Amino acid sequence: MIARHDAERPFFFGADQGLFGIYHPPVAPATQAALLCPPLGQDHIRSHRLYRQLATVLAAAGMPALRFDFFGSGDSAGDSADIRWDRCLTDTAAAAAELRRLSGCDRIAVFGARLGGSIAVAAAASVDPSRIVAWDPVLDGADYVARLDALQDSLRIDTRRFNQPRAAEAAAGQWQGFTIDARLRQQLAELRLEPPSTQMHLIESALPATTTPSRQRFIAHGATVTPLSSSTPWEELERLEMAIISHELVQSASGLLREAT
Amino acid sequence: MTEQAFRFGRAQHLVGIAGLPSATSAQTGIIVLNAGLVHRIGPFRLHVAIARRLNACGYPTLRFDLSTLGDSAASDESLPRAQQVRADVADAMDLLGAQAGCTRFVLVGLCSGAENAHLVACSDPRIAGAIFLDGFAYRTPGFLLRHYLPKLANPVRIWRFVHRRLRPSRQLAAPDFGMAIPPLAQVRAELADMLQRGLKLCFVYSGGNTEYFNHRRQFRECYGAVANHPGTSLEYFKAADHTYILEDDRRQLVDTIERWLLRNLPQTTAGSGA
Numbered sequence: 272m273i274a275r276h277d278a279e280r281p282f283f284f285g286a287d288q289g290l291f292g293i294y295h296p297p298v299a300p301a302t303q304a305a306l307l308c309p310p311l312g313q314d315h316i317r318s319h320r321l322y323r324q325l326a327t328v329l330a331a332a333g334m335p336a337l338r339f340d341f342f343g344s345g346d347s348a349g350d351s352a353d354i355r356w357d358r359c360l361t362d363t364a365a366a367a368a369e370l371r372r373l374s375g376c377d378r379i380a381v382f383g384a385r386l387g388g389s390i391a392v393a394a395a396a397s398v399d400p401s402r403i404v405a406w407d408p409v410l411d412g413a414d415y416v417a418r419l420d421a422l423q424d425s426l427r428i429d430t431r432r433f434n435q436p437r438a439a440e441a442a443a444g445q446w447q448g449f450t451i452d453a454r455l456r457q458q459l460a461e462l463r464l465e466p467p468s469t470q471m472h473l474i475e476s477a478l479p480a481t482t483t484p485s486r487q488r489f490i491a492h493g494a495t496v497t498p499l500s501s502s503t504p505w506e507e508l509e510r511l512e513m514a515i516i517s518h519e520l521v522q523s524a525s526g527l528l529r530e531a532t
Numbered sequence: 533m534t535e536q537a538f539r540f541g542r543a544q545h546l547v548g549i550a551g552l553p554s555a556t557s558a559q560t561g562i563i564v565l566n567a568g569l570v571h572r573i574g575p576f577r578l579h580v581a582i583a584r585r586l587n588a589c590g591y592p593t594l595r596f597d598l599s600t601l602g603d604s605a606a607s608d609e610s611l612p613r614a615q616q617v618r619a620d621v622a623d624a625m626d627l628l629g630a631q632a633g634c635t636r637f638v639l640v641g642l643c644s645g646a647e648n649a650h651l652v653a654c655s656d657p658r659i660a661g662a663i664f665l666d667g668f669a670y671r672t673p674g675f676l677l678r679h680y681l682p683k684l685a686n687p688v689r690i691w692r693f694v695h696r697r698l699r700p701s702r703q704l705a706a707p708d709f710g711m712a713i714p715p716l717a718q719v720r721a722e723l724a725d726m727l728q729r730g731l732k733l734c735f736v737y738s739g740g741n742t743e744y745f746n747h748r749r750q751f752r753e754c755y756g757a758v759a760n761h762p763g764t765s766l767e768y769f770k771a772a773d774h775t776y777i778l779e780d781d782r783r784q785l786v787d788t789i790e791r792w793l794l795r796n797l798p799q800t801t802a803g804s805g806a
Contacts, residue, residue, distance in 0.1 A: 279539075279547075279603070280539065281537035281538070281539060281547050281549075281603065282537050283535070283536070283537055291537060291549070293547075293603060313576070316570060316571070316573070316575070316576075316577075319571050319602070320569075320571075323603060344577075345573055345577075346535070346537070346549050346572070346573060346580065348535070351577065426777070427778075432740065432773045432774075432777070433739065433740070433771065433772075433773050434739040434742065434770060434771065435771065437771070437778065441778055441780060442778060444779075445778065445779055447777070448575070448576030448577075448775075448777045448778075449576060449577070450779050512570075512575065512775060514569060
């Protein structure tokens with residue numbers, strides 16, 4: 272059974288009504304709901320359709336879902352330069368409260384891709400989810416910051432994009448189209464996530480083997496790992512404006528989110 | 533200014549965000565169309581920046597997703613795409629008319645959004661102006677000279693050109709924004725008709741379309757009298773890329789749009805002011 276599109280409700284919520292969300296109601300009364308934390312920056316735009324597909328699949332299977340945008344991103348209030356790590360955690364808690372109110376479900380599972388997964392983990396204490404499903408989450412911030420800096424430097428001299436290479440100053444303080452405030456950059460550089468006390472599922476794209484200490488720590492604390500059969504071009508300059516699509520991800524994530532505890 | 537989320541349209545299938553200035557009623561509303569498959573916030577949130585800047589100037593705005601794009605669904609009407617776009621934009625104008633009292637509208641579109649803005653501006657009498665970002669342009673003899681002459685004068689570029697032709701390219705295709713290009717004569721006649729009906733037209737080209745636009749002069753080479761008409765404005769950001777990925781480029785573009793609107797279609801309000 273497919274959920275009717277006109278039942279999906281776009282709205283603003285949270286402090287000052289500054290957060291944008293879309294609620295996907297279930298086709299039948301539900302006992303648990305799903306909160307979908309978006310990634311930040313260009314990952315957010317590229318995965319928009321995939322998040323919508325995931326929410327639609329979940330709602331059709333009887334699990335209400337809420338998609339939302341952090342303050343300073345998407346349709347929410349604020350500018351990219353206003354995004355802060357702590358505010359993202361507060362927004363996640365506000366979204367979880369809104370989802371519980373809308374769905375009537377006390378038990379919620381949380382999904383997030385990339386930094387959305389990281390935020391889901393970091394906000395676990397205040398959200399109290401039944402489980403977290405994180406797709407290619409950023410577990411070590413310092414590496415992530417270094418990679419995006421390098422990507423930005425490649426971008427500004429890419430003559431397939433620009434007539435002439437652009438000066439470093441023109442691209443400074445930005446990552447792939449989005450202004451990054453120095454405080455957020457510092458917060459991300461210092462990010463080192465600890466495994467949450469709740470059930471954790473990692474979904475991993477087929478990347479070059481990664482055996483970072485953080486990943487090992489999560490697995491040692493009981494996180495399960497679901498590998499995808501293909502890689503995801505999160506950081507490929509040539510595909511920077513192409514949508515991230517993965518039917519396999521939608522199937523895996525919806526299955527893990529709906530698992531009975 | 534407040535932003536409100538709406539599900540609207542003849543089948544309640546469209547999703548959009550209206551930015552409503554504090555004035556109770558405003559004559560001119562701004563509608564921002566999807567750029568390719570990117571949802572209504574636009575590439576790197578460009579559409580949010582445009583909408584909020586224009587809201588601050590007193591213009592009500594609506595950024596929304598056309599049928600089947602972003603968060604909008606299909607209308608289940610089985611209309612040809614052009615009719616679907618016209619009907620969706622008509623729904624958007626109805627919404628902004630009901631929410632802010634707008635009676636005339638300016639369309640803003642990048643790439644396929646510019647194509648859709650052109651399509652609607654051809655036929656809908658409520659359209660008072662359009663801002664075409666990397667809209668239609670055609671290769672002219674001048675374009676070809678500017679494109680190929682520097683290559684011929686540079687042996688390294690000749691070698692690269694031959695190399696590319698002989699080896700299968702590993703370069704992936706640029707984002708496909710799905711532009712369908714009608715003949716030049718048709719577009720020129722349609723633009724002339726818009727100007728004849730009193731529309732104000734703003735053409736902005738970026739430096740990211742080197743395969744079909746490479747100089748301000750090319751605009752006149754393409755469009756002749758249309759280019760000279762007082763209702764026509766042209767801006768060329770040679771250093772910028774197609775989707776304005778750098779912050780300063782985006783700011784410059786938004787500045788240009790704001791200035792053009794204030795000069796050509798100043799807001800008149802019936803309320804307390806913006």
